[in-house]
Structure formats: structure tokens, C-alpha cells
Amino acid sequence: MIKIVVAGFKGKMGLTATKMVIENEKFELVGVLDPMATEANLNELPEFVQLDIPVFHQKEELVKQVKPDVWIDFTIPKVAYQHTLFAVENGIRPVVGTTGFTESQVAGLITQTKEQQLGGLIAPNFAIGAILMMQFAAKAAEYFPDVEIMELHHDQKLDAPSGTAIKTAEMIAEVRGYHQQGNPAEKELIKGARGADFEGMKIHSVRLPGLVAHQQVQFGSAGEGLTIRHDSYDRASFMTGVALGCEKVMELDQLVYGLENLL
Numbered sequence: 001m002i003k004i005v006v007a008g009f010k011g012k013m014g015l016t017a018t019k020m021v022i023e024n025e026k027f028e029l030v031g032v033l034d035p036m037a038t039e040a041n042l043n044e045l046p047e048f049v050q051l052d053i054p055v056f057h058q059k060e061e062l063v064k065q066v067k068p069d070v071w072i073d074f075t076i077p078k079v080a081y082q083h084t085l086f087a088v089e090n091g092i093r094p095v096v097g098t099t100g101f102t103e104s105q106v107a108g109l110i111t112q113t114k115e116q117q118l119g120g121l122i123a124p125n126f127a128i129g130a131i132l133m134m135q136f137a138a139k140a141a142e143y144f145p146d147v148e149i150m151e152l153h154h155d156q157k158l159d160a161p162s163g164t165a166i167k168t169a170e171m172i173a174e175v176r177g178y179h180q181q182g183n184p185a186e187k188e189l190i191k192g193a194r195g196a197d198f199e200g201m202k203i204h205s206v207r208l209p210g211l212v213a214h215q216q217v218q219f220g221s222a223g224e225g226l227t228i229r230h231d232s233y234d235r236a237s238f239m240t241g242v243a244l245g246c247e248k249v250m251e252l253d254q255l256v257y258g259l260e261n262l263l
């Protein structure tokens with residue numbers, strides 16, 4: 001059995017991941033972490049009365065009391081890097097869905113895990129359909145260099161653009177490099193009207209109640225257009241990927257960035 005802790009278990013994704021770990025016979029939930037939690041044990045919550053799982057409020061307290069193999073992280077961008085580093089330093093394989101990592105943070109964690117020969121995963125999106133959307137978009141960019149990315153999320157999201165949009169833009173940029181788009185003389189009459197810029201491609205972030213996680217990658221060329229879209233209507237869409245990540249990191253000897261590396 002793979003021993004797992006879930007950081008951010010009181011959040012939308014953390015709670016979904018906690019239930020997935022409990023229900024998966026290959027996994028054993030050995031603890032959960034959230035400084036906002038008022039409980040000392042998961043069984044204080046009505047849906048988990050039959051369980052006996054300690055709730056930790058500090059990560060230092062967690063590693064003193066339990067020895068997990070895997071650290072699932074769905075917290076907030078401000079703490080995710082510190083958490084991942086902490087997990088690695090304590091020999092715990094991170095499976096991180098929290099977004100907001102910088103390129104240099106990811107690079108540093110890859111170097112460190114290589115030195116320790118410790119598996120790990122940072123995946124901006126765990127939905128299999130989202131991975132395909134990003135891969136199809138990278139393929140399309142070979143023929144359609146003009147592209148704009150529209151990501152749409154629920155209105156509680158802290159970071160913009162989304163981790164998925166940044167990863168998509170990175171994958172497209174790998175194929176086509178920098179490419180100036182639109183009219184070089186265009187002027188924004190309202191600041192931000194053209195969105196964020198990544199290597200010449202624009203990224204637009206929509207935040208509305210009712211949404212979960214959605215992204216449209218729209219290509220245009222002479223007389224034709226191509227739109228690739230993915231929709232997560234429910235957070236269950238991410239759980240196949242999280243479970244796969246928890247199993248695969250046990251075999252890896254370094255951290256990888258993106259679930260596509262494990263498919």
C-alpha cells in the first residue's frame with residue numbers, strides 16, 4: 001500500500017483527493033494537513049466518522065508523526081513551493097496540483113530530486129482530456145502559428161493565467177518559438193484588453209461563478225480556423241490523473257512537470 005498525506009484537505013480539490021485516496025485499495029491515507037482545520041481527526045467530519053486519520057495543522061508536526069510515501073498538494077500558490085521543497089527534503093514524493101510555480105522553482109526541484117533520486121510530479125492539470133487538449137494544440141501549432149488561449153475558471157481562483165494556460169503556451173512556444181501576432185501598430189484603449197502575452201501569443205482569463213475549469217485554444221489562418229476545447233465540469237475529472245501520479249512517482253527517480261510525462 002502506498003502511504004499518502006493530503007495537504008489542503010479542507011479545500012475543493014483536497015477534499016475530492018482525500019475521498020479518492022480513501023476509496024482506492026492501493027492507497028492508505030496516513031494524515032491530512034490544513035492549518036485552517038479545527039479538527040484533530042478526520043472522523044470529526046460527518047462523512048468520515050468510521051475513520052481514524054490524524055489532522056495536522058503544521059507540516060513539521062506531520063513528519064514527526066507519520067512516514068508517508070507520497071504528499072498530495074492542493075493548497076494555494078503562496079505555499080505550494082515551500083510544501084514541495086519540504087516534502088522532497090523529507091524524502092516524501094510530491095504529487096502537486098497546486099498552481100503558481102515559477103519556471104526556476106520547477107527547475108530547482110527537478111535538480112534536487114535528481115540528486116536524491118526521488119520521484120515526484122507537478123501537474124498543472126490532472127484531467128486526461130486537458131493533457132490531450134494541450135498535446136493537440138502543440139501539434140496544431142506546427143501548421144497554425146497564430147493562436148490565442150482562453151482559460152475560464154470559477155471565481156474563487158487565486159492565480160491568473162491558470163497553470164494549464166501557461167503550460168499550454170510553453171508547449172506551443174516549444175514548437176513555434178516567438179511569433180509576433182496581430183497588428184504591430186495595435187493600441188489597447190483599455191489596459192489589458194489584449195490579454196497577457198507569452199512569446200507573442202495572447203492568454204485571456206475569465207472568472208465566473210458556475211464554472212469549474214475550461215480552456216479553449218483558438219487557431220486562425222488564411223480562410224480557416226481551428227478550435228480545441230476542454231471542459232472539466234466536475235472535480236472528479238482530475239482524480240484518475242492524481243491516482244496515476246501517486247502510483248507512478250513510486251517508480252520515478254526524479255520530479256517531472258506535467259502528467260503527459262507519465263502517460
Ligand SMILES: NC(=O)c1ccc[n+]([C@@H]2O[C@H](COP(=O)([O-])OP(=O)(O)OC[C@H]3O[C@@H](n4cnc5c(N)ncnc54)[C@H](O)[C@@H]3O)[C@@H](O)[C@H]2O)c1
Nearest residue numbers: 008010011012013034036074075097098099123124125126
Ligand atoms: N492540477 C490540477 O488538475 C488542478 C485542479 C484543480 C485545482 N488545481 C489547483 O489546486 C489548488 C487548490 O485549488 P482548490 O480549488 O482546491 O482551492 P481551495 O481554495 O478550495 O483550497 C485550498 C486549501 O488549501 C488550504 N491551505 C492554505 N494554506 C495551507 C497550508 N499552508 N497548508 C495546508 N493547506 C493550506 C486552505 O485552507 C484550503 O482549504 C489551486 O492552486 C488550483 O489552481 C489544480
Ligand SMILES: O=C(O)C1=N[C@H](C(=O)O)CCC1
Nearest residue numbers: 099124125157162163164213
Ligand atoms: O480550479 C482551479 O483553480 C484549477 N486550476 C488549474 C490551473 O490553474 O490550470 C487547472 C484546473 C482547475
